[in-house]
Amino acid sequence: MTTASAYFSLIIPTRDRAELFKLALDSVLVQSFEDKEVIVVNDGSTGASLDAYKALEAVYPAVTFLYLPNRPNGHGQSYAMNYGVSHCSGKYIGFLDDDDYWTDPAHLSRAHASLSAQPEVELYYTNQKAFFFDGSENTKHVWLDYLDDQLAGKPQDSEMSTEVDVPFLLTSPGFAHLNCSIFKRELFDRIKGLDENIRYENDRDVFIRSIDSAHKILFNPAYVSRHHIPNHNDASNMSTIVSANQKRLYQLQIYDKGALFASKEAIRDFCMIGKGWVMKAIAEDFAANANFKLASWYARQALAALPSVKWRLYCYYLRLRSLSR
Template sequence: MSNTSVPYFSVIITTRNRPKLFQKALESVLNQDFSGYEVIVVNDGSSPHHLQSYQDVLSCYQDNVRFTSLIERKQGHGHSYAMNHGAMIANGQYLCFIDDDDYWIDMRYLSRLYNNIQSEQSQVDLYISNQRAYYSDGTQSKEDIWVEDLVDKLGFNHSVSKKAYLISLEQLLNSDGFAHLNCLVFRADYYKLIDGMDENLRYEDDRDIYYRAIDRAESMLYDPTVISHHNIPDQNKKINLSTSCEQLQKRIYQLRIYEKGILYSEHVKLRKVCRHGKSNQLKIIAEDLRNRDRYREAASYAWQGLAVRFSIKWLLYSMYLSLRCLFVKSTKLIVKEDGV
């Protein structure tokens, strides 16, 4: 690693109570063939019995890693807070992020990043690449999860000289997904301009910053190369935010993301995407509440979803929920009167 006082990249890894997984993520960064970067590790309040394991890992790399530890909290400070803390103390011109349970598989990633950014005449605000997702048993997901579908939809060739392509918001919105934080690189000043990650979110905070970043970026590059191995959280284990967060709570976070997009996005097409996302979440909540026999609340969310995006099918379903709510209410009144 370079000893220069101003590194080109700052690679930020946040970790909490997962020293073994963290070690693999860290090594994937330190094995890069590029030297002009720094590594910042933010320990998000790990339990005391994990701290020695972290120290054992970091003792091997003390000269190459800046380690900062947040005070212990039961649920941690949150992914967004920890990432923002790393960004705040970073010195690099560009910020890269990687979760502690994932790792980079492309050892030339940073050197290609550097060459592609330097080849542009104007400064690049955002650099987007791809990753593969794997289940806990090691099998690869066959579905397109993030923005890998753009390779075929836009005809990008990822086999020719590892090229990155200038891309617009309109082109990015051709994708059915969003870019995971592992695959986003921000110009440091641009990250600050869009206020970093939303610390009020504890689920899909990377979707939120992706929408805000592509909305305001003046120059973006898309690299079709797969650079990262992403481990899909095991739903049977509550060891991370995406699995420990109760389903309805997840929907509330997602609603916040879409509401922000509708209210604040500068681009009409992005606002449309967020309206579609909000409508879907409201309908999912309605169905969830119906399955819990909470018909009154289900009807309320169903009508809200209908107001955002109308369809005859959903109108009929909303009417059904309202009628069911009235039926349940009247049945309770009859039972009460009979009891009296």
């Protein structure tokens, strides 16, 4: 149900995959909590794809459909989400990718119970499970699932939500996916929304910036979403149309921003370490392709952030290989 001023505004960006999008939309509409508005931002679909969305719009009159003009590579997920937020009325904002879906119809009811009891909370995080395109589950710690076992002994509210701080969140090797993030509108505006220049791991970027700015954060370990890991053979997916080196560049940009602008020292340290790991990955990629000059350069940058005897020896090896060619 949409009201003049909804409690939750839920934004779904989508482009050229109406069938998958319908699963995402239905998973939002079946949420037991009613005081919500749903805004769909179509990022430039054309032809038969656009017709499919128009047909769905006719079936779901309570849902707001917004249409962006066509661009060859789209406006990007960050732009589409920000555009949706600019048209929403909700006190709290949530997002859902169009190729994923929520699996827990009580997700919003549970979030509302925790947020209404503590109106000063500005961020609410949950968990999701990730699956490869063949249907098998990724059992590695990808999001905030690592934190589940760390909650023992911490006070919880009636919905099992726990107040957490930045150092606790940063013990996780992952981050909060946008499917599992709810932002108070004031916080989202304060951090100026999603960075529209970032087209890969924009959720990691907004996670870093939002926990740096938020005054109070809740984490609920419930698994509320099914995330589909992109098929790298699908050239239309946002994560696959970006080259491997471009992805690394976006990651470096995210960590550089955090190191430069974060107000919390723990986040700055986290970003410096994260940048070091990206530099290591770039060095190893170049070495695997026998580009030892660039591998050596990036390896030395990584060494500055993550010093170790083993990596220092690897830097010497790469340096010798670069001089021998």
